[in-house]
Amino acid sequence: MSDPRPEDQQPGTPAATSVEPALEEKSYSQGQLVRRRFFHHKGAIIAVVILALITLVAFTSIGFGPIPGWWGKSFSTTGAVLDGGRPTISWTGLGEHPFGQDTTGRDYFALVMRGTQISLTIAFIVGIVSTIIGTIIGAIAGYFRGWVETLLMRMTDLFIIIPLLVLAAVLGQIASGGGIVVLALVLALVTWTSLARLVRGEVLSLREREFVSAARAIGTGPWRIIFRHILPNTVGVIIVSTTFAIASAILLETALSYLGFGVQAPDVSLGSLISQYQTAFTTRPWLFWFPGIFILAIALCVNFIGDGLRDAFDPRQKKDGA
Amino acid sequence: MTATPETTQQPAAGEPVLSFDNLDIKFGTEFGTVHAVKGISIDVRPGEVLALVGESGSGKSVTSTSALGLLPGNATIKGDISVAGQNVGDLGDKGLRRMRGNDVAMVFQEPMTALNPVLTIRTQMTEALELHGIAYGKEADERAIELLRMVGIPEPERRLYQYPHEFSGGMRQRVVIAMAISCDPKVIIADEPTTALDVTVQAEILDLLRDLKDKLNTGILLITHNMGVVADMADRVAVMFRGDLVEQGTAHDVLNNPQHDYTKRLLAAVPHLGRRGATPPVKAGDGPPALEVKDLVVEYHQVGKPSFRAVKEVSLHVNHGEIVGLVGESGSGKSTIARTALGLIPAESGAIRILGQDITQMKRKDLKELRKRIGVVFQDPASSLNPRLPVGDCIAEPMEVHKVGDRASRREKVAELLDAVELPRSVANRYPHELSGGQRQRVSIARALSLDPELLVADEPTSALDVSVQASVLDMFTALQDRYEFGCLFVSHDLAVIDTLADRVVVLKDGRIVEQGERQQVLANPQEEYTRRLLMAAPVPNPEEQLARRHARYAFMKEVGEEGHGLHVDQD
Numbered sequence: 001m002s003d004p005r006p007e008d009q010q011p012g013t014p015a016a017t018s019v020e021p022a023l024e025e026k027s028y029s030q031g032q033l034v035r036r037r038f039f040h041h042k043g044a045i046i047a048v049v050i051l052a053l054i055t056l057v058a059f060t061s062i063g064f065g066p067i068p069g070w071w072g073k074s075f076s077t078t079g080a081v082l083d084g085g086r087p088t089i090s091w092t093g094l095g096e097h098p099f100g101q102d103t104t105g106r107d108y109f110a111l112v113m114r115g116t117q118i119s120l121t122i123a124f125i126v127g128i129v130s131t132i133i134g135t136i137i138g139a140i141a142g143y144f145r146g147w148v149e150t151l152l153m154r155m156t157d158l159f160i161i162i163p164l165l166v167l168a169a170v171l172g173q174i175a176s177g178g179g180i181v182v183l184a185l186v187l188a189l190v191t192w193t194s195l196a197r198l199v200r201g202e203v204l205s206l207r208e209r210e211f212v213s214a215a216r217a218i219g220t221g222p223w224r225i226i227f228r229h230i231l232p233n234t235v236g237v238i239i240v241s242t243t244f245a246i247a248s249a250i251l252l253e254t255a256l257s258y259l260g261f262g263v264q265a266p267d268v269s270l271g272s273l274i275s276q277y278q279t280a281f282t283t284r285p286w287l288f289w290f291p292g293i294f295i296l297a298i299a300l301c302v303n304f305i306g307d308g309l310r311d312a313f314d315p316r317q318k319k320d321g322a
Numbered sequence: 323m324t325a326t327p328e329t330t331q332q333p334a335a336g337e338p339v340l341s342f343d344n345l346d347i348k349f350g351t352e353f354g355t356v357h358a359v360k361g362i363s364i365d366v367r368p369g370e371v372l373a374l375v376g377e378s379g380s381g382k383s384v385t386s387t388s389a390l391g392l393l394p395g396n397a398t399i400k401g402d403i404s405v406a407g408q409n410v411g412d413l414g415d416k417g418l419r420r421m422r423g424n425d426v427a428m429v430f431q432e433p434m435t436a437l438n439p440v441l442t443i444r445t446q447m448t449e450a451l452e453l454h455g456i457a458y459g460k461e462a463d464e465r466a467i468e469l470l471r472m473v474g475i476p477e478p479e480r481r482l483y484q485y486p487h488e489f490s491g492g493m494r495q496r497v498v499i500a501m502a503i504s505c506d507p508k509v510i511i512a513d514e515p516t517t518a519l520d521v522t523v524q525a526e527i528l529d530l531l532r533d534l535k536d537k538l539n540t541g542i543l544l545i546t547h548n549m550g551v552v553a554d555m556a557d558r559v560a561v562m563f564r565g566d567l568v569e570q571g572t573a574h575d576v577l578n579n580p581q582h583d584y585t586k587r588l589l590a591a592v593p594h595l596g597r598r599g600a601t602p603p604v605k606a607g608d609g610p611p612a613l614e615v616k617d618l619v620v621e622y623h624q625v626g627k628p629s630f631r632a633v634k635e636v637s638l639h640v641n642h643g644e645i646v647g648l649v650g651e652s653g654s655g656k657s658t659i660a661r662t663a664l665g666l667i668p669a670e671s672g673a674i675r676i677l678g679q680d681i682t683q684m685k686r687k688d689l690k691e692l693r694k695r696i697g698v699v700f701q702d703p704a705s706s707l708n709p710r711l712p713v714g715d716c717i718a719e720p721m722e723v724h725k726v727g728d729r730a731s732r733r734e735k736v737a738e739l740l741d742a743v744e745l746p747r748s749v750a751n752r753y754p755h756e757l758s759g760g761q762r763q764r765v766s767i768a769r770a771l772s773l774d775p776e777l778l779v780a781d782e783p784t785s786a787l788d789v790s791v792q793a794s795v796l797d798m799f800t801a802l803q804d805r806y807e808f809g810c811l812f813v814s815h816d817l818a819v820i821d822t823l824a825d826r827v828v829v830l831k832d833g834r835i836v837e838q839g840e841r842q843q844v845l846a847n848p849q850e851e852y853t854r855r856l857l858m859a860a861p862v863p864n865p866e867e868q869l870a871r872r873h874a875r876y877a878f879m880k881e882v883g884e885e886g887h888g889l890h891v892d893q894d
Contacts, residue, residue, distance in 0.1 A: 224723065
């Protein structure tokens, strides 16, 4: 019938090639753009470095499980209290007990490192598990609509209206004795709600896009549409929300342990250390300060990373005149 | 009203009311500086329409926005802009505010977003009058009513108190125009004023704008990409290409005798109604037709409201190897029919048979099997490809879903399809956002063809594209159809596009079929009044031919008793 348009093919005339932009020029994929923006966020990069250092020190110093660490003292060994248990850390060196000793003569550095291990473990399990639960529930509710959505979202509402701390305390009490993994799973079971709502909202708008209609018209099944076409497009929201979930999980665990519902003795977390020695604050303030500083540092770092990720994923972050 | 004096060829006299002298605009962005406008000079005189033509990204809207001093902060402007003798660059915030409305007014593309939905028309119209100190209180209300009457809004006393959503798209654009002329500006900048409107409404709005310059001696800077609108309206034409002014002259010279290569290509790409002539009808093959729709009824159910019947007992069919054009204005139900045929919207009653099988009665598994033989192309190239999948994966997706071939054979097929849609093979590793609109639409078509479908449903596949891109996509489409011989249901609002492509045409209005038949018969010799009205309202890109068509339309409107879409000015 008709030939292909000349203007797309003729390279001779200067204007001919310029109807559509040339494909040779350097361009970035979505992932590269996000990485580029993230690495330009100074606060987030510093936070990544600090968090990595804290994790490294916490796990290598006293060892984890059967693996021994480079710090000679164990968090459970009691001994004589030297110099009233005062910390020996100074500009010149660590000394015998850098963070001091508790009332029974245990090395406080080892205790804080153990607490950091437990708190980090719980936080990451909670962050990941609650993200998975929230994403799946939100995506199913948003994609299928109808009675499925009503059921799932009313369930979500139910979880939201009960105060988080009370729910976690009751469930934690029931599951007590199961160790930190069980505690983490219980916390994950009560903290997925905000992500479920967020993901549902994203899915509601994405499912009306034409590429989803195109996939349905091709004959793609609902699960493939959800996992291949819709969820990859919500990954920004999910990652950002996960980092904030991790930060709040650390604080939630701290609060629970402080109230006595979290990690049970003889094991310790940062929260339980503070709760244990709250009365000693006036006489031995270091027993309060060291775990407190670690909680603060971890929560701040995770929040900064979340901030950096959100800026990197948000397309409205284009700056003028970069 | 209909006896509008023709001023198309007369040079306008007087000092320019709007002039750009060596205008140069740059924007700073994340990825460096974008040079949007590269030293252009244009004048608009009173009582003259200057059409600024160009494709998306050519800098035409940036140019016009600079006249109002409304460019964002990252813009660097060099050169002089003067409005009614004042230099815009010298005016402060206060001076700019006085100038906007008084000397220069703007008519935007989208009348829905140009009006504030939570305020009545009265509040919005009197606001402009009061801000510029023209009239207050009751007097302002009276002036607003007078303006609404001028732009042809019936019962202005009652409608003044209504909200924007109570007006139709064309009426809303009339309100926007009434607001634009409320302070008697010397020049009006109309940025694609009819792009969002149906073709019959477009003709009415153009009548109104034409009267503005004839009766009020207003200068108009008309920004458009539609060459038909240019031929219908413009005295002079300026063509922009990538920030440069490549050609400027009278409408007659530029449209009939273009000098610059780009203008020539642009004009050659415009689909021209009635140029194709007769074509032999496609023979109906053996076996069942590719698509057969019988007495189809589709309803949208709304909570707390009676359900809305979008499609009312429609019957049509698409034979093998045949392109059927489905034409209609917005709200005629053409997209609904396409989506129902794809099984995306449930049918209320009636039958849809694809290759002889009724999809309204089918089991899910059989339907999936049938969908292998259907391809689909949607309108919006920005949203019809998954932004997270590389182009190659997008094209291979249907093959993966239906488990056709292995990895290597799929990759081979993708390369072959990219060749077929005239894209380099390296595109397979690119992401959709790296491609232009036209390239993305080619990818959509490649995806639709990946399983060698026997039926292709295309829902306005070119209406979001620039003309030259549209032309190449349409040509490629025809070539592919020749090669793969699929039956195609092609939905479009553009009669010229349908004319260049279709074998048969179905005209829809308000969910019913008005007329259907062979393309030549329907478009050259329409039987129904509605089809004639649609055809007459579509402008063609030739000033002399368009003038004749306009007079024919006026005569026709007189015949059916509809007149006076222009400006109503009392002769006192």
